[in-house]
Amino acid sequence: MSFIDNISPSDLEMIRAVLDDAGYDANLLVEDQRLFNTAALLVTKLFLSGVGSRSELAAKLACQLGKAGKHRQSCRSSLSRYAIQGLPLELQSRPRLQ
Numbered sequence: 092m093s094f095i096d097n098i099s100p101s102d103l104e105m106i107r108a109v110l111d112d113a114g115y116d117a118n119l120l121v122e123d124q125r126l127f128n129t130a131a132l133l134v135t136k137l138f139l140s141g142v143g144s145r146s147e148l149a150a151k152l153a154c155q156l157g158k159a160g161k162h163r164q165s166c167r168s169s170l171s172r173y174a175i176q177g178l179p180l181e182l183q184s185r186p187r188l189q
Contacts, residue, residue, distance in 0.1 A: 112149060
């Protein structure tokens with residue numbers, strides 16, 4: 092028995108709508124099946140873990156994967172990378188000479 096069997100048709104339609112609104116639609120499925128499947132699995136797992144509202148699902152999808160398309164942007168920042176590697180030279184403040 093698949094976990095999909097535990098989701099009602101109306102809930103599946105909501106999940107599909109969240110994916111479509113973020114650009115994860117049939118066109119993307121043809122272009123990049125792996126990305127589409129990743130997004131579909133993420134939203135489905137979030138739903139099954141208790142995230143039930145369409146807006147919450149959309150926000151979490153946007154944060155994790157961003158909008159689908161050429162100009163995808165995620166809400167993840169580079170700050171965690173900088174915490175490990177240090178700031179690049181152009182972002183470091185230079186001591187003032189007096």
